[in-house]
Amino acid sequence: MTGGEENRDSELMREWFDATGAVVMGRMMYDTGEEFWGHNPPFRTPVFVLTHRPRPTLVKEGGTTFTFVTDGIHSALDRAKAVAGHRNVDIAGGASTLRQYLAEGLIDELQLQVVPALLGAGLRLFDGPGRLPRRVEPLRVEETPLATHLKYRFVK
Numbered sequence: 001m002t003g004g005e006e007n008r009d010s011e012l013m014r015e016w017f018d019a020t021g022a023v024v025m026g027r028m029m030y031d032t033g034e035e036f037w038g039h040n041p042p043f044r045t046p047v048f049v050l051t052h053r054p055r056p057t058l059v060k061e062g063g064t065t066f067t068f069v070t071d072g073i074h075s076a077l078d079r080a081k082a083v084a085g086h087r088n089v090d091i092a093g094g095a096s097t098l099r100q101y102l103a104e105g106l107i108d109e110l111q112l113q114v115v116p117a118l119l120g121a122g123l124r125l126f127d128g129p130g131r132l133p134r135r136v137e138p139l140r141v142e143e144t145p146l147a148t149h150l151k152y153r154f155v156k
């Protein structure tokens, strides 16, 4: 996207985007991002949006498509895997979407960017054990003035 500056944070984000072949997100994340992402969203891959409300697929500039999936998390993941090739499927959020994939044990790696700002409230990312794997192995902890970038692998 235009603006901003090149720094370690943007390098890490680029690495993440480059490794991603398809994205799954919830309809709330889509709604809050839609206007900000504009005509040329940063994903540049197919994006599968979970919702109970069917909508036609949106084709944006730069390779991003938004396909609205109404038959559940497994269907969205299967469709994302089918187009991701050798790259990762990124379960981008929000919390309610990620919690469902965590509960089914479908997440291999977790990347968190912790920003030094106290909001005092928010949605719980980890709620209810489900089949949540208990052990996580840290793969990377990297701190910049803007964020602490955490990467973990779930030990199954």
Ligand SMILES: NC(=O)c1ccc[n+]([C@@H]2O[C@H](COP(=O)([O-])OP(=O)(O)OC[C@H]3O[C@@H](n4cnc5c(N)ncnc54)[C@H](OP(=O)(O)O)[C@@H]3O)[C@@H](O)[C@H]2O)c1
Binding pocket: 025, 026, 027, 028, 029, 030, 032, 033, 050, 051, 052, 053, 069, 070, 071, 072, 073, 092, 093, 094, 095, 096, 097, 098, 100, 123
């Ligand atoms: N900090 C970050 O990096 C980050 C990342 C992502 C999101 N967010 C924020 O998190 C907030 C949204 O999180 P959230 O947990 O409220 O919502 P969400 O997970 O983004 O979306 C929830 C919606 O997705 C649909 N959905 C979820 N599971 C479904 C299923 N199994 N089958 C069919 N539809 C399903 C439903 O949409 P319908 O109501 O249309 O049926 C549901 O209302 C936003 O404010 C967003 O900006 C932040």
